[in-house]
Amino acid sequence: MKNPSTRIVGAIAAIVAVLAFYFVLLGQRGVSLIQDGRAVPVGLGLAVLVLPVLGVWMVVATIRSGLAHQHLARRIHHEGLELDVSDLPRRPSGRIDRGAADALFAQVKQEWEGDPDNWRNSYRLARAYDYAGDRGRARETMRRAVALEKLEREG
CATH class of the missing domain: 1.10.287 (Helix Hairpins)
Structure with missing residues (x-):
């Protein structure tokens, strides 16, 4: 396979x-x-x-x-900072239950507010936006994460 x-x-x-x-x-x-x-x-x-x-x-x-998003995903995976959504309740379609996604988002947003200039927090927030169904903000936040990671890499 x-x-x-x-x-x-x-x-x-x-x-x-x-x-x-x-x-x-x-x-x-x-x-x-x-x-x-x-x-x-x-x-x-x-x-x-x-x-x-x-x-x-x-x-x-x-x-x-x-490719930039995949690069960040690999780094997050290697650092063990992926959002764990395996135990969240799901709808029949397979998407995460809206209430659970909103609760996850609230938790991740709080982490992000503690250090908004850390690309890892922006990446996690982008993923949380995506799970909560806000694709526009997810894309915007992922662009921020990419830019912050690039600054970290070059600095």
Whole structure:
């Protein structure tokens, strides 16, 4: 049986390959429209050429972010500071019960308030936000954790 991470990396590689193919097709279509020479097709061609550029930027940013988060997850694991959610009650869907997630969040937020400039606390808070269902704040806090860890590593 394959390692779950190998399957995930394979799926990501397949998605990136499909997106790369799509971006090439878009680029070709944009160039074709520009070569027409008339004002409207040239304008559309230029607009179409922006799409692959934005797409590549989004793919690269997402992969870089995922790698940074994985780096922090490995460090947290090696330091034994992962949030233990194994004994929390779960809904039939497998997600942590809302009340239990909120209680975990309150505990982790209190730890974070004691030392908000520690990337470990920000990482744990981001995970607690995620368990509590607040994905927006989880992403924002994880970005903070990544920045703080980078400062620690470079300093």
